[in-house]
Structure formats: structure tokens, C-alpha cells
Amino acid sequence: MTGRKMLALLLLVLALGLVLGACGGEQATQAPAAEQPKEEVTKAPEQPKEESTQEAAEAGKEIVLTIGFTESQTGKYNVSSSRQVKGLKLWIEQTNANGGIKLSDGTVVKFKTVSYDDESSKERVQELYTRLITEDNADFLISPYSSGLTAAAAVISEQYGKIMITTGAASDSIYKKGYTRVYQIYTPASRYLTGAVDIIKHVDPNLKKVAFVYEDSKFATSVVEAAKDYAAKQGLEIVLFEGYAPDTTDFGPFINKIVDKGAEAVLGGGHFQDGSTFARQLHEKQVPLKFVALLVAPPEPDFAELGEAAVGIVGPSQWEPQAKYTPEAAKEMGIEWCGPTNEEFVKAYEDAYNEEPSYHSAGGYAAGLVLGKAIMMADSVDPDAVKEALDNMDILTFFGHIKFDTSEEAHGLQIGHEMVYVQWQKDGDTLKKEVVWPLEGATAEILYPKP
């Protein structure tokens, strides 16, 4: 073969390879099973699809609302997303089993779900949320997991005027695009890691050098940018600020840089898979760090599978089973309590799924709870009335304080909820997740410096 022919052929193959690589996730979309909607009616009676919910409401009988969402059954968001969906489904099961939501005109509202596997892919999310709205006639939407996927879904839900409760989507920017029907359950990203800086200042005022190594994703970037500004204001020196590709599996180059720059603390991470790999490789390389706080991964129960590598790692959590939100606290705050207590939620979740709930599970349940509460407050299933109820909502739940920004600039942004910080500590031979910050809610003293 001549050199020129070989050159042309190799360039062709390389281009094809790059396209294939870029479309890696797309190959999975070819699986025929992914196209089938997962429709589940949980202890709710059959309802003819032709009858509109409005007509049914007028007739004062039982109606079944369709809640549409996608789940990342495959891909990198699989662990967190499936927990989120389990939480949501638990709320639906409980609500339907308790006879649904009763409106003042005697109408009983029950729920069913329609969902698809979004394969952790933005492109799939847009396609599937359009389908949920136009073909499956979803009445209300719950977001997919992650800020990136939710940003893609929010464009669609807003375009069709559907109310979407977002959970697992902390990025602030989603709620600053002028949307009017997207409501955030989580504490926004801008307040996600600032507490980790407060912890550093509290336990070691002499610590100076901090490295930010984070996933190059919408969520992680907005978190670390806010935390970086906050850290700089607190007098910390940012020795490294670098993102990694979401599919990174080798953190060697970043770890070498962390060591080379003499960082004493590392803040960053992104999602579960990369965060746990990063923590494992930091441990393997025995990097002498005093403090490590990573996003998303540490609060997950599965993080304990890292063993020694998990010890001392801190992570912000939207919720923990030990969280101290109670009806009494609501009274003190002068706001209404809504839904089960923390203990009731944890027990119901463990009974249903035989596993400990993570904050993703609690967020999924809270999304349903907030939607249900809005329908109760509106005393209607009319989307405009439900939207008004969400705008006026100010409640305390097992998940925390829920209140939405109603300004034009950041409509739907969560302004009530606060983060807690957990750390994995040794309890004999086992690992235990302790709440270490804020101090008033702490279940253990922080382990510092990290072993």
C-alpha cells in the first residue's frame, strides 16, 4: 500500500473511531428494551386514558395522575438515579395505599408513573421527556438525576408548560434561565461545598494550600467555582484548580499534580463513580492530605465498599438518616410540618428495599412529597393552581426546609434547604458514616487530619 493510501485510510479510521468514541453512549440507545416505557400503577385503579383529569375532577371521583420521569438504569448515574427513583416510588406507593390525596370536592387523586431509561445521556433525556409529555400524557414531571440531564429535561418541560420538580439537580444555572415551572428540591450548588471550607477554617486555621480537582460537568463546575471564591475570601491559597473529563478512570496525573503543588486539602469530585475512583487512587498513592471533601460519592452507602480508602473522606449531603428535622422544629420555625418523620421514612424505605436510604433516595421521596403537598394546597390538579401553591410553599419535611425563590431571576431555586457534611470513620472493624458539620447537628467529632 502506498504511503498516501495508508494515510487516507488511517485518517478515515481515526475519524470513525472518534465518532464511535463520542457516540459510545449512543450505541446503548439501540437496545430495543430501552424504548419500552416502564408504566407502573401502584395500587391505583385502572383509568381510561381518554378521560381528561379535569373532567374527572369535575365529576368528583377518583383520578390517576401520571408522573413522568427518566431513570439512569445504565451509565454512570445508575447508582444515584436508581435510589432517587426508589424514593419517589415509595412515596407513590404509600400515597396510593393510604387512599390517595383527597380534594375538597371529594375527588381522590392517585398516581401512576411512566419512566424510561435515559442511559445517563442528555440527548436521550430530551427525546424521552418530549415523549413523556406528548405521547404518554404525563401530568407532572420529576427530573432525571444530575444537573446536566435535568438542564436538558427542563428545556422540554418548560417548552410544554409542564411542572417539573427537580431532585438530584443542584446546579444554580438551571433556575436562572427564566423558567417558571421548574422547582428545585436540593440545596443549590453554590452552597454545596462552602461548608467544607468552613470545616477547614474551624479545625485547622493554619491550613493554607487547597487543591480543587473536579469533574468537568455542569454541576461540579458550578459547585467548585462558588467554593473557590469562598475559599479565597477565607484566605486559603488555591494551588490547583483543574477539571477532569467525566469518564476519567486514571487520576494519576491529577494526584501527581496535587503532590507536586504541596496541597494540604483537596476539594472537588463530581459524581459517584469518578469520586469513588478518585478516593481509591488517592489512598493507593498514599497522598499525605489532611482533608478531602468530595461531592456526591461519600454520602452514598456504597462508598463504604472502598474500605480504608473511605476513612476520613468528607462529603456534603442533602440529607442523612440522623438529620434532626422534626414537627417540633417546624413549630419553632413557625412553618408547617409535612409528611413522615425521618425515622418513619427510613423504616419504610428499609422495609421496602432492604437497604439504607441515601440522600438521593430521600430527595426522590421529597420530590413526590412536595408535589403532593402542592396539590393539597391548591386543592386542585390544575397546573396553574399547583404552580401557585409551589410558589407559596414554605414547609419543613424530614428532608429539610422547602421554600422556592419566586423572583424572576431565579424562579424555582431552592432557598430553604441546607446541607449537612458527613465523614466516614472507623467503628471497630466497620466503617460508620458520621455527621460532622454543622456542629449543632454533628453525631461525631471530625477526624482530622485524615488518616
Added chain:
Amino acid sequence: MMESVISFLISVTPFLIDGLLLGFVFGVAAMGLTLIWGVMDVINLAHGPIISLAMFGVYLLTVTLGWGNPYIALIVVAALALPIGMGIYYIAVNRVIDAPHLSSLLATYSVNMMLMGVMNAVFGGAPRNIEYSLGTIQIGESITIPTARLVAAVAAAGIATALYFFLYRTRIGRYIRAVTDNRDAAELVGVPSTRILALSFGIGTLLAAFAGGLIATIFPFTIFEGSKYELKSFVIGVLGGLGNPIGSLFGGLILGVIEGLVPMFLETSWTPVIEFTLFVLILLVRPTGLFGGKS
């Protein structure tokens, strides 16, 4: 002056060691691709999925079947890859071996799609990880090497050496080189070329599987992981010389060193830009590779 040089060397050493250790594994992954190209002028687009399949094979044996030791699983998976590769050759490649290159390209691409489809159906896209720690080796104060990476590099160097001896010191190795140089002439002197081609495809598959299995012992992976290493293999193949499997090992080391050192001076995201720029430059300036390719 001297102090700053020493300080620079101390800083650069961990980056360099990491790069070199990974380079051996990259090299073995690329050897599979270049061997097949060298012997039969076929660009094997099933290379990536085979790497992924080997990762999942090692995972299945180690975690799902509970063997516990991924290195034993790796040997089994690599051994199975040889007949699988030969099977792929007889089914998909043999009939189009003399057809224009596009035919063999499409044939191996079809195998790629089939393997990806099967893996997607069986394993899904969720990430997997093999928890198996060999501890770490500490050299001085600043260098810590995870033992698994060192074992992977030594194993990769070992199989590269074995391939060298196989190609240059055995009768079948000489047959393979004869078919690489001139298939018609080799047939005239009695070399069973079809069997040699099938065996070469099998050995190429074995090398890809071995590299995939080694990667699975150090990094987490999904079914799409192999495509990353397939792309790297093209770059390495060109660096080392397409059709020159031993050159690939050196190409792998060069790529490893680039991946290790670039992050020291630039953001890590510049690494692929530099790698692929080098790829195009070498194709333009020295298409036979730095170490000479197939003539």
C-alpha cells in the same frame, strides 16, 4: 542551579514513572492491532470491544464467580481470546481478506457492533470495578507506586518479550513473518497462509484481551472503555510503525510518557490534543512510524 535541576528531577519522576508503567499496557493493547495490520493488512475495528470484553471476562470470573484473584482470571481470559479471535477471523475476515480494504474494515466494524450489542444487553452501561489490592511500593519520600500498576507493566513487558521470541525464534513465528512480508511467496514455499492468518488474528485478539484484563486490574471500566484504548492503539501503531508489533511497545511507552508528563506542564485536557497532533505529524512526515513499519 544544580539544586533547581535536582528539584525538577524529583518533581518529574513520579509523573514519568506513572506514564512509563501505563505505557507498557498501552503498548500491549496496540501490539494486537499492529500485528493484525502487519500480517493481513486489516484494520481491526473490533479491537476496542475485545478489550472491553476481556475486562468483563476478568470481572465475571473474579467477582461474579468469586475466583478472587484477577490475575488467574486474566490468564484464562487471554487463553480463551485466542480461539475466539481465530473464530472471528474465519467467520468475518477470511472471505474478504483479498477484497478492497473497505470490505475488511466493514467486516470488523460489524463484529464491533455485534460485540457491543451483546455486551450492552448482558452487562449494560454501568461501571464495574475489581476490588483487589496488592498494596503499594514506596521509593524514597515522593514516589509511591500501586503494586497493581507495577505488576501490569511487568506482565505487559513479559508478554511483549514472549511475542518477540515467538516471532523470531519459532517456526510458526517465522511463518507469520513470511506471510507478513509476502503472502504469495510464503504460500509457494508451503506456508499454510490461511491458518497463519487465522492464528495471527487470534494472537492479536489475545494481546488485546491481555491488555484489557490488565487494565481491569487497575482502573474501573464500562463496556465503552475499550474504544478509548482502540484510539490510543492507532496512535501507538503509527508511532511505533504499523505492522511492527515490537515497535508498538516503544510507541506505547512514548504515549505513556506523554500522558505522564503533559499534565505536569499543562492542563490534563491538553494531553489528547498533543497525542493526536503527533499522530498526524508522524503520518505526514514518517508514515512508516518512528521504528519503521511494514515495508
